[in-house]
Amino acid sequence: MAEQCKISAAIVVEEKSCVLKVDGYSRTKALIKNGEWMTSPPFSVGGHDWAVEYCPNGFATNCADSISLYLLLQSAGAEDVKAKFTLSVLDKNGEPVPSYSHASPMRTFSKGSPWSYPVLIKKADLEASVHLRDDCLTIKCDVTVIHDKETRVPPSDLHWHLGDLLKNKDAADLIFQVNGQTFSAHRAELLGAMKESSTATPIEICDMEPDVFNSLLHYIYTDSVPPMLDVVMAGHLLVAADRYNIVRLKQICEEKLCNHIDSNMVATNLALAEQHGFCHLKEACLQFLASPSNLEAMIASEGYEHLKSSCPSVLKEPIARILPAELKAAKDIIMAMWR
Template sequence: MRRRKSRSICLTRTENRCLLPVRTFSRGDSRWCYDIRKAYLEGSEHLKDDCLTIRCDVTVMKEIHGEEAMVPPSDLHQHLGDLLKNQDAAYLTFQVGAQRFSAHRCVLAARSSVFKAELLGAMEESSSGHIEICDMEADAFKSLLHFIYTDSVPPVLDVVMAGHLLVAADRYNIGRLKQICEDKMGNNIDANMVATSLALAEQHGCHGLKEACFQFLASPSNLEAMMASEGYEHLKSSCPSVFKELIARVLPAEWNAAKDIVMTMWK
């Protein structure tokens, strides 16, 4: 804590009456004094028999140099990450493809409402210590567990893995992870992945990602490249509604008749 030095001076006849106002002197002052004109004193009622009583109240505030306590940042994520890594008291196992993962029932339940319902509710998984997951890649599930325990994604998160994690995050209702993956995909759109990203955005309610894809496809060259990608046919078959919306947005407004004709193809 730092405090500045100060001086105050008050000229009085009695202890309750001040002739001059209180003045505070700080360290920045060039001199510590108070000028009083002779004429001012001679005309003052406080000057009696060439005598003047001066009262000075001086307060000195010293500088106090104390070491401030530095509170370290939270390391909870490190401890939970070590818990996952060391598998201490992990009595729950997941079989994902050929790989097996151990986890803690209470941690998963605390981080995901879906896991909570499955592991602590009346569902079959709640009474079993072994759960098999058939529709997710092992690497995606491993990254999902890593986020659940540490609240962070892998240091290197490519667009493909972001897509897998987005599906997993939506499945287990982990909103922050879903938003991270949506942002990652939306900021890295290219012609090869835009059809897949658009399909995922439609299926999992990612409105920001969907809009980013539409903006990318507003360019005729990007649209043409997307139509030559592997995900194009999947987009048409799996998301006919979003494909209709895409056609309505990319065709010029004056082509209304053409839009109507094209739309009938998917009725």
């Protein structure tokens, strides 16, 4: 399904127009259920990455008769980004249709609330109109990012100082033992982030590799991850962040895995998503497996046996998704097999 999403964009100063083209509107509507979505490739406006979330059957049960559209701020750690946007259905000439255009007022996006309020389009009205041509829906998103030009306060460099504190071990009052390696840290810095920090030292951390724990400590002190974070470490850090409920680190790692899915890693990532409840990662894996060739490659991968043994029920979803819409009875049988 993701391959049906095509983006073209042009940037002017701090404004950008992104065009989302959904080829195969009917097939997409049949395959993606209520509460599920597809995400456009990211586009940059005002120094931040954005994307459009498209829910062909609504994001919640009370809007299942509508298409739900969201503007999503994807930049990790972005704070107080002021932006306004307009979402419009385009006519045959590529012009916005006034009755299917929604302009959002200026609002502030941040890491705690990256999504906009939903824009709803009644499916029955749209399907009865002339704007759904050749089973193709074209939506334009105009985004304007506003910068506060009066702000002259330099960016904080506290993370550099805290990073040096961790590196030099000055006034460290905690000792961690991780698989035979020792790490020094500060009780005040970890209070609240790690429940073990309130206990006596040395503290033994189980079920975690030393390099993962080192990266976790680095993030807690500096609010940053290595610039070249690889997908293997991102997976381990995602589990560690979930263990200690470090929300932003979970978002960063989950986004990294969602953007680097291939046939070798998809089985491992799907098992990870299912076991820990990472819904965005699970949906990205399922969208990748909507291609029969990708599904076959996943079955031949090393991670498939682990997925089959640890989360067998999750395999029903990619199988059901690749069946044609007219084989609804077969889909129902497959879904019932794992209940």
